[in-house]
Amino acid sequence: MRTLLDDFSKNRVLWITLGILGALLLLATQSMQLDDWLLTVLRGVAMGAVIFLAAAGLSLIFGLMDVLNLAHGTLFMIGAYVGWSAYVRPDTIVDLTTPVLLLTAGFLALPGLQALIDHWTLPPAVARVWPWIAAGAALALAAGVLPQYPISIWNAGVYEQSPVVWGLALEQGTLVPPEPATFGGLHPIAAVTALLAVGGLGALAIAGWRTQPSGARAPLSAWALAGSVALVGIGLLVVNDALTAWLFGLDTTWRFGFAIVVAVVVGMALGGLMESTLIRSTYSRPIYQLMLTLGLGVIGMQAVIAIWGRPQISMVKPTLFNGTGDGCPARSLGDWLANQCATIILFDARVRVYNELFIIAIGLIVLVAISLVLGRSRLGMIIRAGVQDRAMVEALGINVQRVFTLVFAVGTGLAALGGVLSGPSTGLTEGMGESLLLLALIALAIGGLTSFPGAAAGAVLVGLLQQFMVKYGQIGIPLPFIEEPFKPTPPLVPASTVLLMVVILLVLPQGLFGRKE
Amino acid sequence: MSAPDIHLALEDVQTFIGQYQILSGVSVSAPRCSITALLGRNGAGKTTTLKTIMGLTPPRRGSVRLDGQDLHGRRSYEIAALGIGFVPDYRGIFRDLTVAENLQIAERRQGDFKRKSELVFDLFPDLRRLIGLRGQQLSGGQQQMLAIARALVPDNKLLLIDEPSEGLAPVIIEHLIVAIRALARETTVVLVEQNFVVARQLAERYVIIESGRSVQAGAMSDLATDRNAVQRYLGAA
Numbered sequence: 202m203r204t205l206l207d208d209f210s211k212n213r214v215l216w217i218t219l220g221i222l223g224a225l226l227l228l229a230t231q232s233m234q235l236d237d238w239l240l241t242v243l244r245g246v247a248m249g250a251v252i253f254l255a256a257a258g259l260s261l262i263f264g265l266m267d268v269l270n271l272a273h274g275t276l277f278m279i280g281a282y283v284g285w286s287a288y289v290r291p292d293t294i295v296d297l298t299t300p301v302l303l304l305t306a307g308f309l310a311l312p313g314l315q316a317l318i319d320h321w322t323l324p325p326a327v328a329r330v331w332p333w334i335a336a337g338a339a340l341a342l343a344a345g346v347l348p349q350y351p352i353s354i355w356n357a358g359v360y361e362q363s364p365v366v367w368g369l370a371l372e373q374g375t376l377v378p379p380e381p382a383t384f385g386g387l388h389p390i391a392a393v394t395a396l397l398a399v400g401g402l403g404a405l406a407i408a409g410w411r412t413q414p415s416g417a418r419a420p421l422s423a424w425a426l427a428g429s430v431a432l433v434g435i436g437l438l439v440v441n442d443a444l445t446a447w448l449f450g451l452d453t454t455w456r457f458g459f460a461i462v463v464a465v466v467v468g469m470a471l472g473g474l475m476e477s478t479l480i481r482s483t484y485s486r487p488i489y490q491l492m493l494t495l496g497l498g499v500i501g502m503q504a505v506i507a508i509w510g511r512p513q514i515s516m517v518k519p520t521l522f523n524g525t526g527d528g529c530p531a532r533s534l535g536d537w538l539a540n541q542c543a544t545i546i547l548f549d550a551r552v553r554v555y556n557e558l559f560i561i562a563i564g565l566i567v568l569v570a571i572s573l574v575l576g577r578s579r580l581g582m583i584i585r586a587g588v589q590d591r592a593m594v595e596a597l598g599i600n601v602q603r604v605f606t607l608v609f610a611v612g613t614g615l616a617a618l619g620g621v622l623s624g625p626s627t628g629l630t631e632g633m634g635e636s637l638l639l640l641a642l643i644a645l646a647i648g649g650l651t652s653f654p655g656a657a658a659g660a661v662l663v664g665l666l667q668q669f670m671v672k673y674g675q676i677g678i679p680l681p682f683i684e685e686p687f688k689p690t691p692p693l694v695p696a697s698t699v700l701l702m703v704v705i706l707l708v709l710p711q712g713l714f715g716r717k718e
Numbered sequence: 719m720s721a722p723d724i725h726l727a728l729e730d731v732q733t734f735i736g737q738y739q740i741l742s743g744v745s746v747s748a749p750r751c752s753i754t755a756l757l758g759r760n761g762a763g764k765t766t767t768l769k770t771i772m773g774l775t776p777p778r779r780g781s782v783r784l785d786g787q788d789l790h791g792r793r794s795y796e797i798a799a800l801g802i803g804f805v806p807d808y809r810g811i812f813r814d815l816t817v818a819e820n821l822q823i824a825e826r827r828q829g830d831f832k833r834k835s836e837l838v839f840d841l842f843p844d845l846r847r848l849i850g851l852r853g854q855q856l857s858g859g860q861q862q863m864l865a866i867a868r869a870l871v872p873d874n875k876l877l878l879i880d881e882p883s884e885g886l887a888p889v890i891i892e893h894l895i896v897a898i899r900a901l902a903r904e905t906t907v908v909l910v911e912q913n914f915v916v917a918r919q920l921a922e923r924y925v926i927i928e929s930g931r932s933v934q935a936g937a938m939s940d941l942a943t944d945r946n947a948v949q950r951y952l953g954a955a
């Protein structure tokens with residue numbers, strides 16, 4: 202009891218704010234039917250869950266590295282589009298994996314190559330020129346081989362082969378797996394060797410550009426890692442057609458699982474790559490960093506539009522969440538599992554299982570998982586310490602750089618997870634990344650920028666407010682002294698979240714869970 | 719007497735922070751298992767010297783050698799992993815971590831904390847009852863003890879302690895002096911100390927740093943009688 206009172210007096214403003222919000226929510230039950238209210242709350246929390254997946258990464262990255270990653274929205278979008286591809290066209294993903302792994306293998310061998318180069322004694326002129334020659338050779342080889350490498354893919358420029366049509370085909374159950382692409386004039390062994398050489402030459406060039414000898418350690422493990430990645434790539438090439446056929450034969454529920462895994466892996470890989478190659482060099486220059494992440498975001502978005510096209514593409518819900526037949530809408534969770542209904546009746550409200558329940562469940566799982574990692578593991582301890590004082594963590598003998606890359610990758614992976622999850626519920630549009638980034642940033646500001654629980658609370662608040670504004674746009678808010686109920690127009694929906702942020706920051710300049718500097 | 723076994727040697731170290739040259743020639747040699755005090759006025763470069771050793775502000779010229787091994791080009795965490803414990807002047811306690819976590823985070827091998835807990839709690843018995851508190855709930859003296867205790871969790875052979883006595887009550891300072899002297903039986907200690915009275919009780923050797931240069935070094939017992947140097951460089955009697 203004592204501690205409760207203490208807690209209250211310390212966080213008075215926070216509790217009062219939350220109290221007012223609770224009262225408003227309660228008040229809302231008076232002006233609408235209970236089922237409408239429940240539905241709006243669930244929609245709001247579900248939207249909050251998606252925003253949270255992006256905001257969680259943003260807040261971890263900002264807290265630990267002081268990087269405001271403005272490319273986060275684009276990674277959300279990439280997650281959605283890559284997830285869509287794995288869901289609708291798994292053959293493309295399988296086809297792409299082999300060349301990507303082969304190229305990666307070359308770069309993974311970098312420490313090994315570096316150690317090799319340290320032993321070279323070349324005339325300075327040669328030493329300065331050869332890396333450029335190697336890089337040029339890598340590019341030329343890549344330009345020669347890649348266009349001929351068989352990758353079966355959609356074509357955004359031709360309507361019949363565009364993602365729109367592929368998405369519709371899966372939705373209507375008329376999707377016919379496309380013919381696997383074949384090596385035409387190119388012998389597979391030649392293609393594999395060439396791709397390995399491209400990666401190797403590229404890595405060699407990078408090693409050559411480094412001016413200082415690295416004193417690289419453990420080149421043996423680097424070779425082993427590169428070799429095993431290359432072997433996995435070649436192995437996938439061998440089983441390519443069988444794997445593709447198997448994926449196309451899978452039930453969409455399982456394929457959605459596959460899509461989630463692919464999206465998260467791609468999101469993490471892109472984030473890790475971004476941090477370790479570009480952002481790392483801008484840690485002490487925040488303005489450059491903002492411009493860099495903003496620019497990367499725009500480039501990524503345009504790349505997505507170039508590959509998948511502008512029109513909205515659809516992603517049908519997995520069968521587990523799409524049933525409408527006998528016994529639907531479900532009356533209980535057991536009912537839903539038995540009949541795989543799209544909707545379930547909760548307190549007289551027809552709730553969509555995927556949109557409103559599944560997304561919230563995933564959001565909760567991520568929230569609990571990250572809280573556990575932050576609170577219980579050594580990594581979490583290092584992150585919490587690093588948020589406050591990076592230099593001290595490093596002075597204790599901990600490689601903070603590696604933790605940075607990992608946290609960045611996890612953060613972008615979560616954004617990609619949010620993207621692929623929102624695909625079946627809202628569809629994929631060219632503006633999805635931008636609008637989500639804005640909401641996530643607002644959620645972050647409300648929650649207090651670096652606070653992880655703050656990101657969750659801010660995201661749910663933003664989601665709730667948006668959905669209630671949408672709902673009131675339909676039914677109107679009965680106001681005293683005005684005859685007509687007030688109906689918020691659609692532009693007021695996004696404006697309301699900004700307004701919420703302004704009000705909260707005026708009352709609590711540090712945000713709900715922020716710490717005074 | 720044979721040549722002393724030098725654990726840490728700085729030779730003509732020059733360090734820049736941004737465009738400002740902070741150190742313009744610092745040489746220090748610390749024999750193994752001794753206590754060396756860096757003395758000098760505020761802003762003379764004592765703290766920067768410690769940070770330079772840790773690689774937090776890497777030297778532009780000169781060399782830092784640990785057991786004869788040049789630390790040039792190594793990152794901070796690699797230097798620390800060679801067996802150096804660092805206690806910064808602001809203590810560097812993580813305020814969101816509990817006392818136990820503040821100690822555990824310093825582990826370099828799993829179980830370090832468990833193995834060292836007896837040593838840590840013998841030196842600083844107070845920490846035992848504070849173990850569940852968060853860093854931000856500790857007083858200045860408690861934070862200082864925790865900071866030194868944290869440097870003892872891994873097997874460190876060299877401790878760099880910045881301003882151990884600053885802002886502490888005399889009783890606690892006395893306790894710290896006893897603790898640090900006990901440590902120096904097995905560990906080399908290099909510390910920065912503003913309080914000459916404390917430094918005189920603690921250290922066996924001294925280096926005076928003035929305007930980014932080391933100007934005088936020797937045995938502490940000699941300095942105590944050298945009123946001239948004390949007046950000139952430390953402004954204290």
